[in-house]
Structures are given as C-alpha cells and as structure tokens.
Amino acid sequence: CSLASAEHSVVLWGRDADQIQRMRQTRRNARYLPDIPLPDSLTPVAERSALAGSDAILVVTPAQRLRTILEQMELAAIGAPVVLCSKGIEQASGLLQSDVAQDFIPKDQIAVLSGPGFASEIASQLPTALTIGAFDREIGAELQHRLTTKSLRLYLSDDPTGVQLGGALKNVYAIACGFAVGAGLGESARAALITRGFAEMSRLALAMGAMRETLHGLSGFGDLALSCTSAQSRNFAFGLHLAQTAQHDLAKTVEGIATAKATNALANRLGVELPIAAQVVAVLEGALSLEDALGALMSRPLKPELPV
Numbered sequence: 001c002s003l004a005s006a007e008h009s010v011v012l013w014g015r016d017a018d019q020i021q022r023m024r025q026t027r028r029n030a031r032y033l034p035d036i037p038l039p040d041s042l043t044p045v046a047e048r049s050a051l052a053g054s055d056a057i058l059v060v061t062p063a064q065r066l067r068t069i070l071e072q073m074e075l076a077a078i079g080a081p082v083v084l085c086s087k088g089i090e091q092a093s094g095l096l097q098s099d100v101a102q103d104f105i106p107k108d109q110i111a112v113l114s115g116p117g118f119a120s121e122i123a124s125q126l127p128t129a130l131t132i133g134a135f136d137r138e139i140g141a142e143l144q145h146r147l148t149t150k151s152l153r154l155y156l157s158d159d160p161t162g163v164q165l166g167g168a169l170k171n172v173y174a175i176a177c178g179f180a181v182g183a184g185l186g187e188s189a190r191a192a193l194i195t196r197g198f199a200e201m202s203r204l205a206l207a208m209g210a211m212r213e214t215l216h217g218l219s220g221f222g223d224l225a226l227s228c229t230s231a232q233s234r235n236f237a238f239g240l241h242l243a244q245t246a247q248h249d250l251a252k253t254v255e256g257i258a259t260a261k262a263t264n265a266l267a268n269r270l271g272v273e274l275p276i277a278a279q280v281v282a283v284l285e286g287a288l289s290l291e292d293a294l295g296a297l298m299s300r301p302l303k304p305e306l307p308v
C-alpha cells in the first residue's frame, strides 16, 4: 500500500486464491488491514508467474516459513533483487533470513528491510524510518531510492547481519517486557529489561559479526524501543497476555517465540551469556514460572554495568 503510487505499480502475490479474489473484488485486505483501501496501482494476484519482470521482490512472510516460500517462488529465474522483511532466526538451523535465502539466490541479490514500523501505520502513510541493508552497496542504494516514499524514509546499511539481528532479537525482549508489565512489575522494570535486553542483543550480535553502530540504529535500538513500549506489538501483547492469563495466544504471528529458542541455542554455541533470553525460553517452555524467572534475573551475581 505504501509503495503503490503513480510511479510504482505493485503486484501482491498471495498463496490463498480465494482471499486474493476477495481483495480484487473489494479492494480491501479484510484479513490483515481491513480499514485501508488498496491503491489502484496495487494488483493482488494468486499466480506466481505475475512476479516475472519485477524490478524488486519484497518477501513479507513469517520467518519460520521463509524457506518453504522461497522454494515455491523460483526467484533465481526472476533475477530481481529480493528484499527480506521477516524478523526472525530460523529455529531448526539458527540461520538468519539472508543465510536461508542464499540456498536459493546469490548473496549479492539479497537485501533486508527492518526497523521500527507497524504495517498498519506504514500502510496509512504515517511517517516511518527504516533501515535497508544489502550485501551489494549499489543494489542497496538503488533499493533505498526506489522504496523511499514521502512517508517512508529508508537509511542504507552495508551490515545486513546487524540489521537482521536487531529485528529478530528485539522480539525476544518485547515478550520479556510484556511479561513484566503483565505481571504488574511496573515501568521501572520495563526500562531495566529494555536496557539490559539491549546489552544482551549487542553481545550476541557482535559475536555474530554485526557492527555496533547498526545496533544503535533504527533496526536495533529503534525497533527494540518500539516493540517493548507499544501494545500494538504482537510480541509484547503475547507476553502481556501470558503473564495475565497463563495462556499462549497464538492467533497472530509471534516471531519472538521461535527466535527466543534459536537465540538461546546460538548463545550456548557461541558461549555468550543471555540471561533474559534464557528466562524467556524457560517460561515459554513451562520450565519456570514467570515469578521464578523474574526472581532469578534479580538474584544474579552483581557485576559492573559495562562492557556489554
């Protein structure tokens, strides 16, 4: 919706032919963005062949489904740059989205888009700033210019690893903040989790080759701040609901659940200490009560605040 305009026509490919047909008839996406009319220059299609000839392809599906979707898309034959928009780490392999995509297309064809932005706000043309990371700087710069609109401002990064890790890891700490707020622990506890969560994110991302500056940017601290403080975040809302009802509400995509488990496994493999992520996994798996997990965090040995 944000990109479709007089200058750009957008093809929206979906797997559910009935839903696509309804979108063509009603010019609304009733399932995901019911209040937003589809622009005239956006064409919903159910046939994958309609993607041929695209200048760029944005893949906007849940992270754990990326491999299956890329298998179906036959992107190598299309040859256009592919912008991965999912925020998550593949649980089965511990791979970033761009690593998964490299099984299907050359690395230089891959870019990633991340940062603080809710789909409904972007589609409503509310001002948003995101980061586009690319392995090939020229392709990245071209995408930056093509995808920037009056309301969507993109910053370019040549650290796609850092961009993806910020987007994936922030979901784990958004769940943790949901736990704290849902358990009635107050705003000071949330601020502590955001800050120490940022330290954890940075520790793991640096160990995986990300640049520190990337973590300080939109796709790192920016998205962490949004997701940990907004009830619109599905990850935050999931944690809040679990703390309040002891029920897992999985009606919507909650990327942080699988990514917390993948993060824990990566941290163990790399010897990086991530106490908050570990407690999130313990609660998700039912190994610890929320109260015991939060108690365990508060009773850890005292240490200096720096370095992260």
Ligand SMILES: NC(=O)C1=CN([C@@H]2O[C@H](COP(=O)(O)OP(=O)(O)OC[C@H]3O[C@@H](n4cnc5c(N)ncnc54)[C@H](OP(=O)(O)O)[C@@H]3O)[C@@H](O)[C@H]2O)C=CC1
Residues within 6 Å of the ligand: 014, 015, 016, 019, 031, 032, 060, 061, 062, 063, 065, 068, 069, 085, 086, 087, 088, 117, 118, 119, 120, 252, 253, 255
């Ligand atoms: N929503 C947001 O505000 C933002 C989301 N993101 C990220 O974007 C990614 C997608 O999120 P979002 O769009 O909200 O997720 P949703 O789960 O709400 O929608 C995902 C889309 O993916 C499709 N899909 C799901 N599984 C498959 C599959 N196996 N094959 C083909 N298509 C599939 C769905 O199709 P169908 O309708 O047929 O089920 C739907 O169109 C996530 O990683 C999220 O973190 C990033 C920034 C903001």
Ligand SMILES: O=C(CO)COP(=O)(O)O
Residues within 6 Å of the ligand: 087, 115, 116, 117, 118, 171, 174, 223, 226, 227, 232, 233, 234, 235, 236, 253, 255
């Ligand atoms: O990534 C997002 C905002 O930047 C959306 O967050 P949720 O998936 O938690 O809703």
